[in-house]
Amino acid sequence: MVAKAAVTRIPNKVHTRYGQDRDPLVRTPFGLGQSPSPGAAERCLKCGFGNVPVIEEVVWTCLLPLSHNAVQRTFGDIVSLTAGGGTPEGVCSVDSTFAINCILQTDLFCTGIGVHVFVEPHIFTAIGNGWTAPATPTSPPPSPDVWTENDAVNGALGGLVPVSGQFPLTPASLSWGGDAWEAGWNFMNAYQLQFRTNQRELMINEMLSDVAYFASFGDAVAAGTSECAVIEYAALANAQYRALGSGVIFLPANFRRYGGVGTTASTSLGLFHPTRDFDFAPQTWGGIKFQGTACRGQMYRQVEKPCFFERGIPIDMKFIAVDACHQARFQAALAIDSFTGSQNLQPDVNVSGYTLTATTGPYEQSLDLTTPTNIPQATTVERQVFKGGIFKVAVKLKGWEMPGAWKAWCQKNLPQILAGSSAATPASSMVPAQ
Numbered sequence: 001m002v003a004k005a006a007v008t009r010i011p012n013k014v015h016t017r018y019g020q021d022r023d024p025l026v027r028t029p030f031g032l033g034q035s036p037s038p039g040a041a042e043r044c045l046k047c048g049f050g051n052v053p054v055i056e057e058v059v060w061t062c063l064l065p066l067s068h069n070a071v072q073r074t075f076g077d078i079v080s081l082t083a084g085g086g087t088p089e090g091v092c093s094v095d096s097t098f099a100i101n102c103i104l105q106t107d108l109f110c111t112g113i114g115v116h117v118f119v120e121p122h123i124f125t126a127i128g129n130g131w132t133a134p135a136t137p138t139s140p141p142p143s144p145d146v147w148t149e150n151d152a153v154n155g156a157l158g159g160l161v162p163v164s165g166q167f168p169l170t171p172a173s174l175s176w177g178g179d180a181w182e183a184g185w186n187f188m189n190a191y192q193l194q195f196r197t198n199q200r201e202l203m204i205n206e207m208l209s210d211v212a213y214f215a216s217f218g219d220a221v222a223a224g225t226s227e228c229a230v231i232e233y234a235a236l237a238n239a240q241y242r243a244l245g246s247g248v249i250f251l252p253a254n255f256r257r258y259g260g261v262g263t264t265a266s267t268s269l270g271l272f273h274p275t276r277d278f279d280f281a282p283q284t285w286g287g288i289k290f291q292g293t294a295c296r297g298q299m300y301r302q303v304e305k306p307c308f309f310e311r312g313i314p315i316d317m318k319f320i321a322v323d324a325c326h327q328a329r330f331q332a333a334l335a336i337d338s339f340t341g342s343q344n345l346q347p348d349v350n351v352s353g354y355t356l357t358a359t360t361g362p363y364e365q366s367l368d369l370t371t372p373t374n375i376p377q378a379t380t381v382e383r384q385v386f387k388g389g390i391f392k393v394a395v396k397l398k399g400w401e402m403p404g405a406w407k408a409w410c411q412k413n414l415p416q417i418l419a420g421s422s423a424a425t426p427a428s429s430m431v432p433a434q
Contacts (some may be wrong), residue, residue: 036409123177124283180389190326191319
């Protein structure tokens, strides 16, 4: 019997089905990568806007949540990615093409700008409890889906009891991605884009919502749902909260309460059974989409009158807060305390503590087999909301570099493109004579 040849599912060559029948590492010189010539200049000026390269960019990446002070200092009334140097407070990573921030390194024929916002591609919410963060390795208490005041006072949760009137556990939820989505949407509605060059020349002064591109991670036919392992994201969130000096961590729910035993309030103990029902949470893949109308359906805002910028001039693309309502929601979505001053949230400023009880209820009938008794039960109204996810914002300049010989050639053969924003000549008339 002849053995069959081994079949591998790993591609070992470029598939010609997609027209990739040549070495993908081979690159064809294009446009201003060639020596100055009328043909090369014509190809650049007639190039589709989507193929024009990005020359300069600055990208900030933030891990949610940020501290209250970091939000105020970095994302206040004026946000400028191109000003200053180093890594701003609350920003985890800065990716910049500038050797010196906001100073152009090369002569640039600018054809467009981009303001991009990217966030988590999925969201989910899981319930659990906030617990005082341990300083050393230790066993955690049970984390039930719900518990009562009697459970807390009588030690039904692993022996935990109130300390100085405060119980070490607080009902909590972990929201992953949702606050990043909310931050991105409110950011673009809260700020106005101002693009300045040569220190004082204001080139663009438009609402960010008309210019920015907020990526959609799943269109109507591509969005979907699945499940995720909560513990993976709980670990990420807890690491961030510890880094910010938070005194609490999130414990995913691992017990379910199904009743209580005891004939009096002072002896009432909750009955809990261990469960893995909360190990996984439904998550939504996709994302809200917001794209400025000035972008004409593209990721960049095209400059109708392309401008020539000389190297060494300062440029500044800053965001100015113009809508206090959206700005407040933007800052709250980023901040660890949701800009309330505390990680502990109540439904109202004048509501706190436990729900009311009286001799008339609300009752829970105990599960005692011999003497089932109606016991008044109360539950805390306080919650802790843990948040996580990534928020990215970028500013980019599209155009063509004009170093050395190309600048001299354009000065002689295409002086109109060096006239700056005052040159209203369309691209079709800027093609050099053959």
